[in-house]
Amino acid sequence: MAILLGFHDIVIWIDVIAVITGAFLPFFLKGHFDEGVINFPHLVERFELLTIITFGEAVVGMTYFFDVxxxxxxxxxxxxxxxxxxxxxxxxxxxxxxxxxxxRSLRLMFSHYFIIISINLMTVAFEWLHSGEVNPHLEIGVMIISLIVFYASIMANKPYYKEGIKFLNGDLVKMILFTAVGSFVILFSMENIYLFLSGILIITLGNLSVLAKIQKKYLK
Known part of the structure; x- marks a missing residue:
């Protein structure tokens, strides 16, 4: 039985490694690739739909916060x-x-892997917050990590910007500052749910304001 269990575990790990390798190895492979076979507009649309669905699932997962x-x-x-x-x-x-x-769109694809993961992590952190059954340190850590991964992942797509749009160093500094301040507030929130949520809002609204300013500046 022990031998069979060990073999079963090995097979599972082989499957996990195979999936991860298949998903991320293309990012590190160099060589000729016919980029014309990739329909970038269609690919973006598919990932946008997947992200919308994930946000929808997040809202459903947070319904316990909403009571009419x-x-x-x-x-x-x-x-x-x-x-x-x-x-x-x-x-x-x-x-x-x-x-x-x-x-080739690898940046778009891989960044969306982490966007989806980060949204789901945020949902889990909120579920833990509501249940009150998880160590606050773990809850806080997962929330901060999910937010950092989310914004780092969406910003990884800035090389795809429309012509003329620039993401300046000042914009990056502002986003890092909002994230750092918000994370600091979250770290010291512990049992105070309002302080916890306020810290998250500093990150989300702060980064939104930076991106909204860029949009207003370049997209008339």
Whole structure:
């Protein structure tokens, strides 16, 4: 039985390694590739739909924060967090990115792996917050990691920007600053749910404001 169990574990790990290798190895392979076979607009559209579905699932997973009989500030803050994250994604991927281009699109594909993962991690962190059964340190750590991964992943697509749009060093500094300050607030929130949510909002609304400013500046 022990031998069979060991063999079963090995097979599972081989499967996991095979999936990860198949997903990420193309990013490191160099050589001739016919970029014309990639329909970039269609690919962006597919990933946008997948992300919208993931955000929808996140909202469904947070329904316990919304009670029509006792609507409170917590519900509003949670809703603002999701909306501001979605707004950042829409501005960055849908509005600023040039969809009509010929690309191998690996950056787009791999970044969306992590975008989806980060949204799901955020949902899990909120579920832990509501249940109150998980160590606050773990909950805080997962939330901060999910937010950092989310914004790093959407910003990884800035090389696809439309012609003339520039992401300046000052914009990067602002996003890092908002993320750092928000993370600091989250770290010291512990049992205070309002402080916890406020820290998240500093990150999400702050980064949204930076992207919205870029959009307003370059897209008339």
């Amino acid at each position: 009989t006792s609507f409170n500030i917590t519900s509003i803050l949670v809703f603002l967090i999701v909306i501001s994250m979605f707004g950042s994604y829409v501005i960055q991927i849908h509005n600023l990115v040039n969809h009509h281009r010929v690309e």
